[in-house]
Amino acid sequence: MEYYPRKIEENLRKWIKRKEIIIIKGPRQSGKTTLLLHLKEKFGGEYITLEDEEMLESFENSPKKFIKRFLKNQRNVLYIDEAQYSKKVGKLLKILFDLYSEKIKLIVTGSGSFDVKVEIGKYLVGRAIYFELLPLDFEEFIMWKAKDLLDVYIDYKNFVISFIQGKDASFPEIAYRKEFRNLMEEYITYGGFPQIVKEEDYEIKKELLKNLVKTYLEKDVFFFFNIRHLEKFRNTLKYLSFNSGSVLEISSMCNALKLDYKTIENYISVLVNTYILFLLSPFHKNLATELRKSKKIYFLDSGMRNALLNNYLPLDSRTDKGSMLEHFILRELIALTQSFENIYYWRTTGKAEVDFVLNIKNEIIPIEVKSHGKIGKSFRSFLSAYKPKRAVVFCEECFGIKEIGKTKVAFLPHFFI
Numbered sequence: 001m002e003y004y005p006r007k008i009e010e011n012l013r014k015w016i017k018r019k020e021i022i023i024i025k026g027p028r029q030s031g032k033t034t035l036l037l038h039l040k041e042k043f044g045g046e047y048i049t050l051e052d053e054e055m056l057e058s059f060e061n062s063p064k065k066f067i068k069r070f071l072k073n074q075r076n077v078l079y080i081d082e083a084q085y086s087k088k089v090g091k092l093l094k095i096l097f098d099l100y101s102e103k104i105k106l107i108v109t110g111s112g113s114f115d116v117k118v119e120i121g122k123y124l125v126g127r128a129i130y131f132e133l134l135p136l137d138f139e140e141f142i143m144w145k146a147k148d149l150l151d152v153y154i155d156y157k158n159f160v161i162s163f164i165q166g167k168d169a170s171f172p173e174i175a176y177r178k179e180f181r182n183l184m185e186e187y188i189t190y191g192g193f194p195q196i197v198k199e200e201d202y203e204i205k206k207e208l209l210k211n212l213v214k215t216y217l218e219k220d221v222f223f224f225f226n227i228r229h230l231e232k233f234r235n236t237l238k239y240l241s242f243n244s245g246s247v248l249e250i251s252s253m254c255n256a257l258k259l260d261y262k263t264i265e266n267y268i269s270v271l272v273n274t275y276i277l278f279l280l281s282p283f284h285k286n287l288a289t290e291l292r293k294s295k296k297i298y299f300l301d302s303g304m305r306n307a308l309l310n311n312y313l314p315l316d317s318r319t320d321k322g323s324m325l326e327h328f329i330l331r332e333l334i335a336l337t338q339s340f341e342n343i344y345y346w347r348t349t350g351k352a353e354v355d356f357v358l359n360i361k362n363e364i365i366p367i368e369v370k371s372h373g374k375i376g377k378s379f380r381s382f383l384s385a386y387k388p389k390r391a392v393v394f395c396e397e398c399f400g401i402k403e404i405g406k407t408k409v410a411f412l413p414h415f416f417i
Contacts, residue, residue, distance in 0.1 A: 021108060023124070023129070025133070036079040044076075056085055075103055076105070082111070135192035183415070189315075227270065238309075243297060277298065280295060291349065354368060370394065390408050391409045
């Protein structure tokens with residue numbers, strides 16, 4: 001089996017020999033099955049999927065007899081794929097762990113509906129370690145598409161990390177600007193789902209993305225979440241794709257979609273829990289004029305958003321170019337911080353706004369995303385109000401470090417992250 005590496009492997013390696021159950025969650029088609037088969041090839045063991053009805057029935061009805069098939073003279077590894085098909089999986093994994101953890105290591109995957117409808121967490125406290133496998137980030141994308149540029153890219157990324165952390169780092173020379181921008185544009189246009197990244201034909205990429213949306217609606221939304229009004233859900237999804245990057249206003253959605261508040265809240269909850277949407281919270285501290293509750297909507301994969309809009313135009317031809325670049329930077333900030341937490345946006349009631357604010361170890365780093373290098377009054381207002389030591393502006397042609405007041409501001413190309 002040809003295998004393309006994923007960064008999650010580095011984190012998984014140290015947990016393989018421990019007793020805890022490894023739970024890998026993520027959206028549909030993010031590469032979980034491929035990862036399990038690779039781990040099986042690397043560490044040995046047995047693979048099963050609970051999408052297989054006979055396996056599911058045996059697992060649910062006779063868990064002790066089910067596991068005996070996989071017990072060996074020496075400690076074995078059992079990879080359980082598509083665990084969301086079992087409504088009792090949390091309770092049953094607890095039983096298997098308590099009885100057999102000395103004899104067998106369990107590595108379990110579930111798609112986006114996992115641990116929402118199934119609720120495994122309450123059964124596995126102290127017994128499991130959780131990981132998320134999302135679509136490829138930009139580093140993985142380069143690893144797959146242009147491996148000869150990977151070391152150059154990592155130098156750029158390491159500079160960003162060092163700068164954000166306040167460590168001394170020499171400002172890097174820039175090279176291969178056009179190649180990196182072309183790679184970034186492909187990534188932004190078609191996203192990071194593995195099957196789409198591997199495909200070279202752009203028309204086939206579009207068909208695969210269209211099919212991904214269809215499968216998501218039919219399996220996760222209809223089958224697991226029991227949402228029967230698929231057309232209403234699809235309309236909500238399309239509305240959100242048009243407004244991605246904007247402040248979420250459910251009352252406006254109710255009027256536009258002719259749906260009640262509770263239904264839209266439920267739909268959004270499903271989209272967040274299935275890793276389609278990310279809701280960005282506002283940053284606020286002491287200023288009474290700052291937004292405190294309203295969240296902004298972003299799609300975690302820009303390719304899926306483009307499929308919903310049926311818009312695959314080049315960046316420079318798009319009316320939503322700025323929003324697409326924001327999506328790209330947010331996705332990479334999530335990968336950079338390895339967390340959905342500690343990333344915010346800033347906005348005042350007077351509509352002064354900064355795209356992103358990192359709050360790492362109580363240190364604030366504002367981040368602005370621009371097509372050009374000129375910063376506006378909003379960004380300067382934030383610097384004046386909070387006096388951060390460092391800030392970052394991502395832009396197309398700008399490059400360098402400037403002092404603005406007491407803040408050191410790095411101006412960097414978008415692809416540096």
